Amino acid sequence: MKVRIYIILILVFAFVSCNEDSKIEQEIAKIEMNFEVERFDKAFFEAKSQDLQNLKNQYPFFFSSDPDSFWIEKMKDSLQRELLKEVQHEYPDFNTSKTEIQSLFQHLKYYDKSFSIPRVITLTNDVAYRDKTFVNDSIVLIALDNYLGAQHDFYQNIPMYIAENMKKSQIVSDVANGYATKYLFQSTKRTLLDEMIYHGKLLYFKDVMIPFKTDADKIGYSEAQVKWAEANESQIWSYFIEKELLYSTDSKLPGRFISDAPFSKFYLELDNESPGRLGQYLGWQIVRAYAKNTGDDVMKIMQLGSEEIFNKSKFKPKK
Structure with a gap:
């Protein structure tokens, strides 16, 4: 009985949340924005x-x-x-x-x-x-x-x-990214986690500002690459935790998991199957989790440090 009530509450919350998002989008659509x-x-x-x-x-x-x-x-x-x-x-x-x-x-x-x-x-x-x-x-x-x-x-x-x-x-995604960097503040990018959250905030900004674009367009993946990242999210996260990469300041890590590349570099057989920039992808999921848990406005999120976002996100990868 308790399980049923819990499921109903989740569905009600999801419906209310979607309805609220729809109202916001309707308000946004009414804003006059004329330009040539x-x-x-x-x-x-x-x-x-x-x-x-x-x-x-x-x-x-x-x-x-x-x-x-x-x-x-x-x-x-x-x-x-x-x-x-x-x-x-x-x-x-x-x-x-x-x-x-x-x-x-x-x-x-x-x-x-x-x-x-x-x-x-x-x-x-x-x-x-x-x-x-x-x-x-x-x-x-x-x-x-x-x-x-x-x-x-x-x-x-x-x-x-x-x-x-x-x-x-990709045009509007790239323009949105340009605006995201204007609004974003992050004092340091010393660790891999700092880099992940930095890029995660840029991608979450796109969630809010260009919700009509697909996740693939926002991050610059193919649909197949997005599905690969989703399907392997738990394994990627486990690798980062087991190798103690999150708080590492190894200068090679951004090149392996953050920068543009044909694939991410785990130094495993799956490398050639993986898309590049998986650190960005995981950072995005962490920032999304933070936004969902706290309800904070996007402009506030853009100003927060990586530690605060990570600790309050209570992030758990998809299995």
């Missing part, structure tokens, strides 16, 4: 030499002290033309991504009343894939030549585990 996406990439592609000064007036931050002749040559450069042409082909419009970014901005405004709409500008950056987006208080830059799809010819010399996330569905 400025297609600098398109403007540069279509520009003639006589249009250069106008472009410089509109986008002074894109132009260095190089003479006009440098930029006019760049307009004519065959490689630049090919790059810009491919971007225009893949992005004749930006409507889908704009809708997702608009929803991100609505969520940001709901949780941070001081948030103001930035300029959103698309461009190309010669496939500098480590700088796909840039975010600050007044501007969001999105380099579209980094989102042409994993199999694009431009990416043939880029490691596949990186190229796999060079696709349209």
Whole structure:
């Protein structure tokens, strides 16, 4: 009898919680958030030499002290033309991504009343894939030549585990990550646990700000990799505990479990089956557990230290 009552209480709590989340999302959807996406990439592609000064007036931050002749040559450069042409082909419009970014901005405004709409500008950056987006208080830059799809010819010399996330569905996730780093505070990252919680907070921020995206999109995994991480969560956690890795300051550990990599490095047979960055994944689950147990606001969570989050999370891996 007690078991039945316990199950009923869990179901009631889950229903109330989902209903509350739904009400919040309805409120967020009502927030006005009007902006235009400025297609600098398109403007540069279509520009003639006589249009250069106008472009410089509109986008002074894109132009260095190089003479006009440098930029006019760049307009004519065959490689630049090919790059810009491919971007225009893949992005004749930006409507889908704009809708997702608009929803991100609505969520940001709901949780941070001081948030103001930035300029959103698309461009190309010669496939500098480590700088796909840039975010600050007044501007969001999105380099579209980094989102042409994993199999694009431009990416043939880029490691596949990186190229796999060079696709349209990652745009809003990358922009959200840029905002997450702005809101996040963590005084130290000495131990593996510090690194795990740091990245866990970035991922939990995405849970709240882009709830319409899948877990795979948020962390940059395939659906199969997410399922692998979920299925092996308990074993991964046991490995970290048995090897006493959580509080280790070994400088090699971030490279094994946090940084971008084709797989995580347990030095076991399962390595080649595993996705990279499993330390980030586990940190995410810890922060999720903390949020569920405490009910703390996302903005508060972003400011907390790793020890407090870990101790109060009462984290238990899925079995």
